[in-house]
Amino acid sequence: MAQPGRPRRTTIADVARHAGVSTTAVSKVLRNAYGVSPAMRERVNAAIKELGYRPHAAARAMRGRTYTIGVVFPDLRNPFFPDILDGIDEQIAGTEYQVVIVRGGASPRTEGRAIDALVDRQVDGLLMVAPLNTRSRLEEVARILPTVVLGPHEKSAAYDSVADDDAAGVELVMAHLIGLGHRRIAHIAHGDIGRARSSTSLQTIRAQTYKRVMREHGLADEIAVATTSYTEEGGYEGTRELLVRDPRPTAIFAGADLAAFGSLAAVHEAGLSVPGDVSVVGYDDTRMAALANISLTSVDQDGLTMGRTVGRLLLERIEGRTTSVQFAVSPALVPRRSTGRAPA
Amino acid sequence: MAQPGRPRRTTIADVARHAGVSTTAVSKVLRNAYGVSPAMRERVNAAIKELGYRPHAAARAMRGRTYTIGVVFPDLRNPFFPDILDGIDEQIAGTEYQVVIVRGGASPRTEGRAIDALVDRQVDGLLMVAPLNTRSRLEEVARILPTVVLGPHEKSAAYDSVADDDAAGVELVMAHLIGLGHRRIAHIAHGDIGRARSSTSLQTIRAQTYKRVMREHGLADEIAVATTSYTEEGGYEGTRELLVRDPRPTAIFAGADLAAFGSLAAVHEAGLSVPGDVSVVGYDDTRMAALANISLTSVDQDGLTMGRTVGRLLLERIEGRTTSVQFAVSPALVPRRSTGRAPA
DNA sequence: TTGAAAGCGCTAACAG
DNA sequence: CTGTTAGCGCTTTCAA
Numbered sequence: 001m002a003q004p005g006r007p008r009r010t011t012i013a014d015v016a017r018h019a020g021v022s023t024t025a026v027s028k029v030l031r032n033a034y035g036v037s038p039a040m041r042e043r044v045n046a047a048i049k050e051l052g053y054r055p056h057a058a059a060r061a062m063r064g065r066t067y068t069i070g071v072v073f074p075d076l077r078n079p080f081f082p083d084i085l086d087g088i089d090e091q092i093a094g095t096e097y098q099v100v101i102v103r104g105g106a107s108p109r110t111e112g113r114a115i116d117a118l119v120d121r122q123v124d125g126l127l128m129v130a131p132l133n134t135r136s137r138l139e140e141v142a143r144i145l146p147t148v149v150l151g152p153h154e155k156s157a158a159y160d161s162v163a164d165d166d167a168a169g170v171e172l173v174m175a176h177l178i179g180l181g182h183r184r185i186a187h188i189a190h191g192d193i194g195r196a197r198s199s200t201s202l203q204t205i206r207a208q209t210y211k212r213v214m215r216e217h218g219l220a221d222e223i224a225v226a227t228t229s230y231t232e233e234g235g236y237e238g239t240r241e242l243l244v245r246d247p248r249p250t251a252i253f254a255g256a257d258l259a260a261f262g263s264l265a266a267v268h269e270a271g272l273s274v275p276g277d278v279s280v281v282g283y284d285d286t287r288m289a290a291l292a293n294i295s296l297t298s299v300d301q302d303g304l305t306m307g308r309t310v311g312r313l314l315l316e317r318i319e320g321r322t323t324s325v326q327f328a329v330s331p332a333l334v335p336r337r338s339t340g341r342a343p344a
Numbered sequence: 345m346a347q348p349g350r351p352r353r354t355t356i357a358d359v360a361r362h363a364g365v366s367t368t369a370v371s372k373v374l375r376n377a378y379g380v381s382p383a384m385r386e387r388v389n390a391a392i393k394e395l396g397y398r399p400h401a402a403a404r405a406m407r408g409r410t411y412t413i414g415v416v417f418p419d420l421r422n423p424f425f426p427d428i429l430d431g432i433d434e435q436i437a438g439t440e441y442q443v444v445i446v447r448g449g450a451s452p453r454t455e456g457r458a459i460d461a462l463v464d465r466q467v468d469g470l471l472m473v474a475p476l477n478t479r480s481r482l483e484e485v486a487r488i489l490p491t492v493v494l495g496p497h498e499k500s501a502a503y504d505s506v507a508d509d510d511a512a513g514v515e516l517v518m519a520h521l522i523g524l525g526h527r528r529i530a531h532i533a534h535g536d537i538g539r540a541r542s543s544t545s546l547q548t549i550r551a552q553t554y555k556r557v558m559r560e561h562g563l564a565d566e567i568a569v570a571t572t573s574y575t576e577e578g579g580y581e582g583t584r585e586l587l588v589r590d591p592r593p594t595a596i597f598a599g600a601d602l603a604a605f606g607s608l609a610a611v612h613e614a615g616l617s618v619p620g621d622v623s624v625v626g627y628d629d630t631r632m633a634a635l636a637n638i639s640l641t642s643v644d645q646d647g648l649t650m651g652r653t654v655g656r657l658l659l660e661r662i663e664g665r666t667t668s669v670q671f672a673v674s675p676a677l678v679p680r681r682s683t684g685r686a687p688a
Numbered sequence: 689t690t691g692a693a694a695g696c697g698c699t700a701a702c703a704g
Numbered sequence: 705c706t707g708t709t710a711g712c713g714c715t716t717t718c719a720a
Contacts, residue, residue, distance in 0.1 A: 054460060054464055057405075057465040058401075058402040058403075058405030058406050076429065077631075079421060079423075081420065085447065098461040098465075099446065100444040101420075101446065102445065103433075120398055121402070121444075122402050232632060264637050265635035266636070268637035269637075287576050291608070292610070293612035
C-alpha cells in the first residue's frame with residue numbers, strides 16, 4: 001500500500017523544530033488552548049503555513065477528537081436528504097469538523113454495520129437519519145458518543161431527536177383533500193421492516209394519522225393502504241395495486257415525493273388524468289415536485305431547518321451537553337396542480 | 345466530550361489477556377498475518393467474540409491501514425451517483441473496507457478541502473467523481489494514496505480513470521435526433537467553473553461532441569448551447585433561454601437527466617408539447633427517466649458497472665498495483681416517448 | 689511459532 | 705507562559 005517514494009507527512013515535531021518551540025506549544029496553538037503568548041502563536045502559525053502542516057487525524061483520535069461527524073442515511077436516492085446536509089454544513093462552517101456520510105442500507109443489519117464502522121472510526125458525533133435499528137441499540141451507541149436521531153418521534157434521555165410533526169403534516173394533506181370533496185383517499189406507506197419499535201417511526205405515524213383522520217370523518221370504510229416503500233418503484237407498484245379497486249380511489253396520498261412520482265407514472269399509465277380522475281399528493285416538497293410538468297402537491301418539512309437544528313444539537317453535545325432535547329419542525333402544505341376537486 | 349461513565353473500549357490487550365497470549369498474536373490473527381498456529385488462531389478468535397472486541401481504527405491508522413475508502417461526490421442530488429456506490433459496495437463486500445462519502449461542493453476550493461479531509465483521515469483509497477480540481481492537484485494526491493478518478497477522460501500515470509465514452513453517447517443521441525428529422529437541436533451544458541484543464545471533463549466532451557456532430561451534418565449555423573448546470577434549475581433556465589430563439593429549436597439535448605427534467609418543465613410551461621413541438625433527451629438513464637409520465641429518452645452509462653470497476657481498481661491499487669489503467673464504459677441509447685419526429 | 693518492545697503523531701498532566 | 709514526558713491502541717521488527 002505504501003506508494004513508492006511516498007513523502008513522510010509533516011508532523012508537529014517538524015513544526016516545533018522549525019519554529020524553535022516545543023511540540024506542546026504547537027499542539028496548544030492548534031487547539032486554541034489556553035496559555036500561549038501571542039508571539040509564540042504567531043511564530044507557530046507561520047511555521048505551520050510554511051511547512052504546509054496538516055494535523056494527522058488518526059493521531060489526534062488516539063487522544064482527543066477526530067473532528068469528524070458521521071451521518072448515516074438509509075439510502076442516497078431521496079432528494080430530501082441533501083437539504084439536511086446543507087443545514088448541517090451551514091452550522092459547522094467555521095469549525096474544524098468534517099461531515100462523512102455512510103449508507104445504512106435497507107436492513108437493521110447493514111445499518112448496524114454502518115454504525116459500528118463510525119464508532120470504530122471514533123467520530124465525535126453521530127446523526128442517524130430514519131434509523132432502522134431498535135431504540136435500545138441507538139441508546140447503546142448514544143452512551144458512547146453524542147448522537148442525534150432525525151425522523152422517529154422518540155424521546156430518549158440518551159440522544160436528541162429532531163422530527164417533522166408528521167401528524168400535523170398528514171392532517172394538512174387530509175384536510176386539503178377532504179376539502180376538495182374527496183372521500184376515497186388511499187395511502188402509500190413504507191413497510192417498517194425489521195424495526196422493533198415501529199410505532200414511533202415517521203412512516204408509521206404518517207400511516208396511522210391517515211387512518212385516524214379517515215375515521216374522524218366517517219370514512220373508515222374507505223381506508224385503503226398499499227404498503228410498499230418510499231421509492232419510485234414503491235409508489236408505482238402501490239398505485240397499480242390501489243387503482244384496481246372498484247370503485248377506485250379519487251386521491252392518492254403517497255408518504256414521500258419519490259413514491260408520489262411513481263404514483264403519477266402509474267396513474268398516467270392507466271390512462272387516467274391528474275387531477276381530473278385522481279389527485280396525487282406527496283411529502284417532502286422536493287425540487288422535482290415544483291417542476292411545472294409535475295407540479296405535485298406536497299408537504300414542505302423544511303430539511304434545511306432540520307439540518308441546521310441537527311448540526312447545532314450535535315455541536316452542543318460534543319461541547320458537553322448531556323441533557324436530552326427534542327425538536328419538532330412544523331410542516332406546511334404546498335398545494336399544486338396535482339390535486340383538484342373530486343370527480344363527481 | 346467524554347460521556348459520563350463512558351465505558352472503556354476493549355483492546356487487543358484485553359483480548360490477549362483473555363486468551364492467554366501476546367498482543368502480537370492477536371494482531372496477527374486480526375490481519376490474517378503469516379505465522380500463527382491454528383490452535384492459537386482459534387483461541388484468539390474465541391476471545392474476540394466473547395469480549396465483543398472491535399479494532400480501533402485510529403490506532404490501526406497510526407501504523408497500518410484504516411480500512412476506509414473515501415469517495416468525493418460533487419453533490420448528492422444526481423440520482424446517478426447511488427448506482428456507482430452500489431457497484432463499489434458489491435466489490436468490497438466481504439472485505440473489511442468501509443466506504444465513506446464526503447461532498448465536494450461546487451467549487452475547486454470546497455472540493456480541495458474535502459480531499460484534504462480524507463487525506464488527513466488516512467483513507468486507504470480515494471475515488472474522485474467528476475472532480476473540479478486540476479489534474480496536477482489530483483496527481484499530487486494520487487502520489488500519497490491509491491486514487492481512481494471517475495468522469496474525466498484523462499490518462500494519468502498517477503491514478504486510474506474510469507469514464508463513460510461520452511463522445512459515443514452523444515453521437516448516439518445526435519444520430520437519433522437527426523434520424524428523426526431534427527435540425528435545430530440545442531444543447532444544455534454544464535459550466536466548467538474553475539477547472540483549469542477542462543478539455544477532458546465529461547461536460548466539455550459532451551458539449552464539444554454535440555458541436556462536432558452538428559458541424560459534420562452541415563448544421564453549424566444551428567448550434568445553440570445554453571451553459572448552465574446539470575441540475576433541475578439549470579435545465580429549466582437553459583431551456584427558457586433556448587425557447588425564446590426564433591425559430592426555436594425542435595429538440596433539446598440536456599447533458600444530464602436532472603437537467604432534462606427541468607427542461608421538460610420549461611417546455612410544458614411554455615405551452616409546448618413533448619415531443620410534438622420539442623423533443624427532449626437526457627443523459628444518465630436514471631430511474632425517474634423511465635417513469636411512464638416522464639418517459640425521457642436518455643443514455644444509459646451503466647453506473648453499476650462503473651462502480652464495480654472503480655471498486656476493483658481501488659482494491660488492486662491498495663494491494664500494491666502501481667501501473668495505471670484506464671477504462672471506458674460504452675453507453676447505450678434508451679429511446680422513449682420524449683423524442684419524436686421533428687415538426688414539419 | 690511466539691512474544692517483547694519500540695514506536696506512529698498527538699494530547700494532557702505535570703514541572704519548571 | 706513554556707517544555708518534558710507518559711501514554712492512546714495498534715503494527716512491526718527482532719529475538720527467543
